[in-house]
Amino acid sequence: MSVVRTIFLQCPPASISPLSTPSSSSSNCVPVKFSVSCCSVASPVTVVNGNVDRKPYERNEVRLGLPSKGRMATDTLDLLKDCQLSVKQVNPRQYVAEIPQLSNLEVWFQRPKDIVRKLVSGDLDLGIVGLDTVNEYGQLHGDEDLILVHEALDYGYCRLSLAIPKYGIFENVNSLKELSQMPQWTPERPLRVVTGFTYLGPKFMKENGLSHVTFSTADGALEAAPAVAVRYFEFVVGCYWLHLERCLEILLIEIRYLSMGIADAIVDLVSSGTTLRENNLKEIEGGVILESQAVLVASRRSLIQRKGVLDITHEMLERFEAHLRAVGQFTVVANMRGSSAEEVAERVLSQPSLSGLQGPTVSPVFCKRDGKVAADYYAIVICVPKKALYKSVQQLRVIGGSGVLVSPLTYIFDEETPRWRQLLSNLGL
Numbered sequence: 001m002s003v004v005r006t007i008f009l010q011c012p013p014a015s016i017s018p019l020s021t022p023s024s025s026s027s028n029c030v031p032v033k034f035s036v037s038c039c040s041v042a043s044p045v046t047v048v049n050g051n052v053d054r055k056p057y058e059r060n061e062v063r064l065g066l067p068s069k070g071r072m073a074t075d076t077l078d079l080l081k082d083c084q085l086s087v088k089q090v091n092p093r094q095y096v097a098e099i100p101q102l103s104n105l106e107v108w109f110q111r112p113k114d115i116v117r118k119l120v121s122g123d124l125d126l127g128i129v130g131l132d133t134v135n136e137y138g139q140l141h142g143d144e145d146l147i148l149v150h151e152a153l154d155y156g157y158c159r160l161s162l163a164i165p166k167y168g169i170f171e172n173v174n175s176l177k178e179l180s181q182m183p184q185w186t187p188e189r190p191l192r193v194v195t196g197f198t199y200l201g202p203k204f205m206k207e208n209g210l211s212h213v214t215f216s217t218a219d220g221a222l223e224a225a226p227a228v229a230v231r232y233f234e235f236v237v238g239c240y241w242l243h244l245e246r247c248l249e250i251l252l253i254e255i256r257y258l259s260m261g262i263a264d265a266i267v268d269l270v271s272s273g274t275t276l277r278e279n280n281l282k283e284i285e286g287g288v289i290l291e292s293q294a295v296l297v298a299s300r301r302s303l304i305q306r307k308g309v310l311d312i313t314h315e316m317l318e319r320f321e322a323h324l325r326a327v328g329q330f331t332v333v334a335n336m337r338g339s340s341a342e343e344v345a346e347r348v349l350s351q352p353s354l355s356g357l358q359g360p361t362v363s364p365v366f367c368k369r370d371g372k373v374a375a376d377y378y379a380i381v382i383c384v385p386k387k388a389l390y391k392s393v394q395q396l397r398v399i400g401g402s403g404v405l406v407s408p409l410t411y412i413f414d415e416e417t418p419r420w421r422q423l424l425s426n427l428g429l
């Protein structure tokens with residue numbers, strides 16, 4: 001028999017109070033309703049035999065999920081601010097905010113994994129999180145509902161990696177192949193991996209043909225887990241050689257970590273590599289599961305069905321693309337003596353670092369000489385990659401440039417953003 005329950009999904013900081021509780025006689029097939037005190041529009045979801053039937057919900061506002069805390073939170077707000085899309089949060093403890101430039105948009109501050117879950121459930125339409133979180137909790141390959149609108153927001157860089165101890169039986173193991181060929185791993189004694197990535201971790205091992213592997217999960221400080229098994233080995237060897245001081249140290253570490261369980265390897269995010277180094281772990285060749293950075297992700301259903309989502313996505317995408325193109329560039333203005341605009345342009349284009357985005361803009365600088373208006377000088381305007389600035393200034397001087405002004409760029413808008421065209425075709429629009 002189908003068990004059908006209608007519930008109202010919770011808004012972020014809501015307190016939920018049951019309106020009616022199921023009586024024992026009707027517990028198999030009852031609408032169970034909860035009222036939600038934080039927001040006016042709740043999302044009805046039907047659960048049939050444990051499967052969520054995701055219908056587009058009746059609500060008028062468009063919802064964008066942003067990380068509420070952690071390392072992504074500040075950088076995300078900074079990116080939006082740099083794109084003149086500042087988030088207005090009346091009170092930092094409030095979970096709902098707005099971006100005044102985008103009317104009808106509600107910002108929901110959530111934990112990254114909850115942003116992805118809520119995109120899948122239909123409570124959010126758009127979100128900014130790390131690609132690792134999208135792939136782990138959205139399971140993009142199995143669920144075509146999530147679409148990466150911008151896959152490279154240029155912050156939150158890290159990689160999901162398999163790491164093993166540097167010492168003991170792993171000392172000479174430097175690749176995934178070598179790890180998989182170790183005779184130690186058998187059905188009775190598999191490779192024990194601890195990870196918070198319980199979807200991507202096992203998937204990677206399976207795809208790479210590692211069969212004798214078991215996974216356990218933990219939140220945070222995963223790097224300490226492999227220490228126990230290998231340090232035990234060191235302890236025995238240390239005793240043998242009577243390095244008592246080292247043995248005592250190992251024993252203390254052992255006692256500290258025993259409560260954390262035992263693992264041979266970890267699958268976790270790595271950025272600078274400091275945490276791995278401090279825990280005597282190493283990455284191995286072929287062990288990178290995913291390269292990640294911040295992304296703008298959307299629900300396909302919302303883009304197609306909910307009024308306003310596509311327009312807001314277009315504006316955000318345009319601003320992100322234009323801003324991210326601009327951050328790596330300076331505008332350079334210089335004066336140059338010349339006989340005509342063409343002649344000046346030729347000189348500028350003879351230098352490889354001065355061609356700009358679409359070639360230089362050259363305009364006459366007029367002055368009055370003997371009562372007549374004349375142009376002896378020309379102003380040139382070009383965009384120069386930040387990294388090539390000094391070289392460009394040197395090249396400008398070589399061809400007679402003077403009074404060089406350099407200023408940062410906020411946006412470079414193209415005629416059309418390539419990602420927008422791709423999104424429309426992805427949606428079949």
Ligand SMILES: Nc1ncnc2c1ncn2[C@@H]1O[C@H](COP(=O)(O)OP(=O)(O)OP(=O)(O)O)[C@@H](O)[C@H]1O
Binds near residue numbers: 069070129130156293
């Ligand atoms: N060391 C790192 N360097 C750079 N980016 C990172 C690093 N660790 C994580 N990230 C990125 O930041 C995102 C959020 O990580 P953060 O540690 O803030 O949250 P979290 O650990 O997922 O939060 P929670 O523990 O509350 O679920 C990750 O999904 C990843 O994309």
Ligand SMILES: O=P(O)(O)OC[C@H]1O[C@H](OP(=O)(O)OP(=O)(O)O)[C@H](O)[C@@H]1O
Binds near residue numbers: 220
């Ligand atoms: O290579 P590194 O620059 O040292 O960064 C890697 C560490 O960063 C993340 O942890 P985080 O600090 O987010 O703590 P958490 O495990 O509690 O999420 C990740 O889980 C690693 O532990």
Ligand SMILES: [Mg+2]
């Ligand atoms: Mg973290």
